[in-house]
Amino acid sequence: xxxxxxxxxxxxxxxxxxxxxxxxxxxxxxxxxxxxxxxxxxxxxxxxxxxxxxxxxxxxxxxxxxxxxxxxxxxxxxxxxxxxxxxxxxxxxxxxxxxxxxxxxxxxxxxxxxxxxxxxxxxxxxxxxxxxxxxxxxxxxxxxxxxxxxxxxxxxxxxxxxxxxxxxxxxxxxxxxxxxxxxxxxxxxxxxxxx
Numbered sequence: 244x245x246x247x248x249x250x251x252x253x254x255x256x257x258x259x260x261x262x263x264x265x266x267x268x269x270x271x272x273x274x275x276x277x278x279x280x281x282x283x284x285x286x287x288x289x290x291x292x293x294x295x296x297x298x299x300x301x302x303x304x305x306x307x308x309x310x311x312x313x314x315x316x317x318x319x320x321x322x323x324x325x326x327x328x329x330x331x332x333x334x335x336x337x338x339x340x341x342x343x344x345x346x347x348x349x350x351x352x353x354x355x356x357x358x359x360x361x362x363x364x365x366x367x368x369x370x371x372x373x374x375x376x377x378x379x380x381x382x383x384x385x386x387x388x389x390x391x392x393x394x395x396x397x398x399x400x401x402x403x404x405x406x407x408x409x410x411x412x413x414x415x416x417x418x419x420x421x422x423x424x425x426x427x428x429x430x431x432x433x434x435x436x437x438x
Contacts, residue, residue, distance in 0.1 A: 249363055251370055254322040254335060260313035262332060264353045268301045273390040273421040276410060290405075292392065295421075299390060310351055312337055317350050323370050325363065333358055336367040338374055341384070346428075347375040349385040368401050375431065382430045389423040403427040 254262075274290040303309040312322050317339040324335030337351035349371055354363050375383050384406065387394045405427060410417050412424035 249325050249334075249358065249361070249366075251323050251325060251334075251366060254312065254324045254326075254332070256313045256320070256322075259322060259332070262312045263303070264310040264312065264335065264351055266303060266310045266353050267356075268388075268391050268394070269298055270390050270392050271295055271298045272392045273299075274392065274395070274423075274425070275421070276389065276408065276418050276423050278410075290389070290408075295390075299421075301390070301422075310353070312351065314350075320350060321374070322351070323367065325358070334363055334367060336371055338371050338383075340378060340380070345380055346382045346384050347371065347378065347380040349383060352385075364397055365401065372429070380431065382428050384426065384428045387425050387427065389425055390421050395425065395427075398427050401429070403429045 272292055272294050275293050277287075277289040277291060279287040312335065313320055317337070319342075320337050320339040322335055322337040325333045327333050334354040335351060336349065339348050339350050340346075341348050349368075352364070352367060354367070371383055383403075385398065385403070387398065389395075389408075405425065407426040409424040409426070413422060414420060417423045
């Protein structure tokens with residue numbers, strides 16, 4: 244399938260709800276969190292890129308809640324993607340409004356390994372930006388992990404920036420496991436232009 248045939252289409256909830264996303268991440272590096280003790284004058288926080296001794300691979304089987312489209316807790320989600328001639332999903336992005344903060348959350352972004360490196364990730368992220376502008380959202384937010392340096396690099400290239408982290412989101416040993424939740428954001432003016 245060539246790049247010009249990779250049409251991004253809506254993936255309606257009634258057809259795609261529950262579709263598993265075979266999200267596998269491979270990384271030879273991670274961002275180590277260095278946090279000094281909090282004192283009266285503050286604390287220091289550094290994210291330092293380091294190399295793993297060998298490539299680390301994370302698969303859906305490791306997690307209690309594997310990735311899938313239209314999970315019940317994303318009530319107002321909408322998804323877009325690329326579907327092959329055989330009806331199989333080849334790429335997707337799912338977004339869901341966070342109404343109370345007027346932000347749009349990217350809840351899923353996945354591209355089959357065979358289609359990576361062809362600009363499809365940018366096109367899917369552009370779709371999320373288009374949805375955010377159409378809904379009048381002030382920002383787009385997403386979650387990734389400190390061990391997914393490829394994804395972090397992609398998001399930074401798309402104009403996202405660090406907005407926070409959570410050192411015990413997944414376990415009480417996330418820093419030691421080199422898998423800390425990293426929150427990134429992309430900001431708009433009210434008229435939809437970049438801040």
